[in-house]
Amino acid sequence: MTTNDDAWLVVPLYNEATVIGDVVRAALPTFANIVCVDDGSTDSSAAAARAAGALVVHHATNLGQGAALQTGIAYVVTQTDASYLVTFDADGQHQVSDAEAMVALAREEDLAIVFGSRFLDDRTKAGFLKKVILKTAVWVTNQSTGLRLTDAHNGLRVIRRDAAARVNLVQNRMAHASEIVLQLGRTRLPWREYPVHVLYTEYSKGKGQSVLNSVNILVDLVFK
């Protein structure tokens, strides 16, 4: 079994105190390096992540998931010598085994970017409305990025160091998910999609994006 000592898990963290400890503990045996970017949480998320064994980078004020992700990327690129970084959601909807397989795929096929996609197989059970919204997001993202992805706004991605160094997200809020695809696409580095299982627990459903939020994302993307 290959070790993943040269990979860092980047976890944007905002008010997930009830689950972040378990998420970090579940990932630690596979990924020894985990950085949680605490985006100004008002609960004990940071302490829980730290107690579970993650490194915590702390935003003094809440900026949004995109900003937290960019801080995590900046940390890995400037302060570690990691070869790969894995973006991973804090709410426990991603599988560590998927992340591990994606890093392995990146190594085997010398890929710079591996996007997780929940629509490549039928493991993920999404509601009808969620599917419609996500498919629309995919279409919009594909129109603007030139990549042909089957999923957008999927937080599970493996990014090699050279690709990560060329990412500079300025979309602080949810529109970063399209922006990161755009910027990674522009690197022209080899990429692949990988089928992942997104687990919609009651917890993550309660935190999920609303239909109205997709309006915000569109506006953010148009009026930069």
Added chain:
Amino acid sequence: MEKIWIQLILLIGIAAVAVTLTRSTADARHQAVRRVLLVGFVLATAAAIIYPSFLSQLARLVGVGRGTDLVLYALVIAFLSYVATMYRRMKLMDRQITALTREIALAEVRLEQAGYPTNRPPAKDAGSTLAETDPSERRP
């Protein structure tokens, strides 16, 4: 006679607004544009006050019924440009705050890893978790 008084009051008001607006600082080119527009605004407003029929004449010239309507249209455009300017300025400020927060966050981690105390209260059992993970892995 009453007409003279209201004209005087309005002219003083315009002068006060003009002086206040020029006091703000921004980058030079935008400021120049704003000042030119401001002079035009002051002249047009002063003309409208001194010759009350001027606005109506101007309105008829461009095909609008009354001078009041013309003022309303101008106001709408001015308001929209204000919204646009403010939106851009807010975006810029957001980015500055983001950059600042990110720098602080990363600097704080550097300090923490170098063994300096930070003002962030450590987790209660931080000692035990630090012992569990090899500290060399935490360092680049």
